[in-house]
Amino acid sequence: MSLYEEEVQARWGDTDAYRQSTSKTSKYSKEDFAAAKVDQEAATELFVYAFGNSLAIDSPKTKEAVIAHRAAITKWFYDCSVEMQKNLAVMYVEDPRFKEYYDGRVKGLAQYVHDAIWAQWPTPPRFITTTPTMMIAIPIMFNLESCWSKKIAPPMAAPIIPTPDQMA
Numbered sequence: 408m409s410l411y412e413e414e415v416q417a418r419w420g421d422t423d424a425y426r427q428s429t430s431k432t433s434k435y436s437k438e439d440f441a442a443a444k445v446d447q448e449a450a451t452e453l454f455v456y457a458f459g460n461s462l463a464i465d466s467p468k469t470k471e472a473v474i475a476h477r478a479a480i481t482k483w484f485y486d487c488s489v490e491m492q493k494n495l496a497v498m499y500v501e502d503p504r505f506k507e508y509y510d511g512r513v514k515g516l517a518q519y520v521h522d523a524i525w526a527q528w529p530t531p532p533r534f535i536t537t538t539p540t541m542m543i544a545i546p547i548m549f550n551l552e553s554c555w556s557k558k559i560a561p562p563m564a565a566p567i568i569p570t571p572d573q574m575a
Contacts, residue, residue, distance in 0.1 A: 424485040431484060443483035450475035455512055458519040464526040473527045476520075496524035 419425040435443070453472035456462075462469050473492075480487035480495075487495075499505045500521045509517035 424487075424491065427485040439483075443479070446475075446479040446482060450479045451509075451512065454516060454520050454523065457523070458513055458516050464519065464523040469523045470527055472520075473524055476524070492524055496521040 415425075432440075450472060453468065453475050457466065457469040457472055460468075477487045477489075477492050480492075499509055499517045506517045509520055
């Protein structure tokens with residue numbers, strides 16, 4: 408088990424979403440992982456479009472991006488509730504690995520994605536952490552070393568990115 412898999416298991420291994428994701432992705436082929444990545448990238452591109460065109464965080468196009476973001480996670484990994492999506496949005500701005508991914512696409516995109524998700528769902532979640540040492544209840548399992556070093560788009564906090572041997 409890699410360092411990153413250990414981190415994931417330690418942080419989210421006891422959650423229903425982690426178990427659901429592990430169950431779903433254990434049956435995926437390389438083609439399934441590729442299709443999941445396409446859906447995730449499509450959602451990210453909707454955010455890029457909205458941000459790049461200075462659309463308000465509550466504009467119809469931005470709402471479409473928020474909905475596509477949740478739909479891609481739910482389709483491929485686990486049931487992504489509104490609360491879960493808000494927690495993910497916090498992680499996108501607080502975890503330097505995610506912030507780097509989004510801001511690497513377009514500077515300021517991580518904050519925009521965060522703000523757009525929070526604008527769609529005004530009810531505060533039951534829990535959000537603002538310290539990196541505390542748990543955010545989000546299952547996420549992927550090979551960060553592979554993902555970040557190869558500039559592969561991380562999933563929308565989706566649980567698994569194929570490892571290099573799965574992609575070969």
